[in-house]
Amino acid sequence: MDILQISGIALTGAVLAVVLKQKSPPMAVLLSITVGVVIFLMVLGKIGAIVDVLRQLSERADISSIYLGTLLKIIGIAYIADFIAQICRDADQGAFATKVELAAKIMVLVLAVPIVVAVLQALLRLVP
């Protein structure tokens, strides 16, 4: 029952962060980062198992590994960027959060461009 453990960590962290917020707000931000990282690390192993299953399925379906690899990279970028953006928002730095999200969107677009080009080329091959 990992979810019980995660709930306990989150509740304990929330109470400690509220206590710390009155006296030293930076420490509360650092504590919230730690709680986030701990919970994320606990979930990441399970995400790895799901990714392995997806990889096996795509191998069986003869899908080129380039496509699944790009997809996974995009998911990873989105996870990290969202994590950091939320921390920035918690620390009342909404501008940083928006910038991180913008950067993540651009990175995702850069990764996605080859696939878009491949689709366009396939379309051009269909047109006589």
Next chain:
Amino acid sequence: MGANIDLIFKIAGIGILVAVATMVLKNSGKEDYGFAVTLTGIAVVLIMVIQMLGTLFDEVKTVFKLF
């Protein structure tokens, strides 16, 4: 995993300790020392948090094959 949960309590402990030390120093009229103590505590905790964030990023990199 256990070490990570320990880190939460460690950070909370350091935070409370720094807050109390700052209060004591402020009451005895040494406000600049209080600021130095706060800064040191935040730096120490920041180093620990950044190391852990590094392990998180490494994990994410290996899981999603981000190289």
